[in-house]
Amino acid sequence: MTKNMLIAGFGGQGILFCGKFLAYEGLLEDKSVSWLPSYGPEMRGGTANCSVIISDIPVGSPIVSNPDILMVMNMPSLDKYEDATVAGGQIFVDSALIDRKVNRTDVEAYYIPATKLANDEGLTGLANMIMIGYVIKKSGIIPFENIDRALQKVVPASKQHLLDSNRKALELGYNYAE
DSSP states (O other): OEEEEEEEEEBTSSHHHHHHHHHHHHHHTTOEEEEEEEEOTTOBTSEEEEEEEEESSOOSOSOOSSOSEEEESSHHHHHHHGGGSOTTOEEEEETTTOOSOOOOSSSEEEEEOHHHHHHHTTOTTOHHHHHHHHHHHHHOSSOGGGHHHHHHHHSOGGGGGGHHHHHHHHHHHHTOOO
């Protein structure tokens, strides 16, 4: 099994953190992984994306040009990467920030109002983790039961007080029913 994922949005939305979280969990599952962050020169507010590969075999290249799984948190990202997603792939859209549907009919499209859910639940700034929880549920990219191990690796010591909030956000996304 090899999963090629591209996560994209604005800088400051936690795009790179999502990728790091998935990559760490892949490592903890003894998979071959790659995490390649990329962001525009503006950083916060500019564009950001990261490529994540989780595989049973060694990863040959860290670049994901044609993702199996695309997670987008802004309209420019959907516009830019929708056509690059492989036929039969999955596209996850933060429908609170993106007001159009996926145009393609050869992919599975999922819509979750992650930013609205985060704000409604007092988890402002954690829409990214709500999205990842939903992605885990629908794609099976990593096992959900082991999220705590990866969270403890990627949440820095200075932000350990946010572990419970991140866990709650992941659970909210995982349990989201359209």
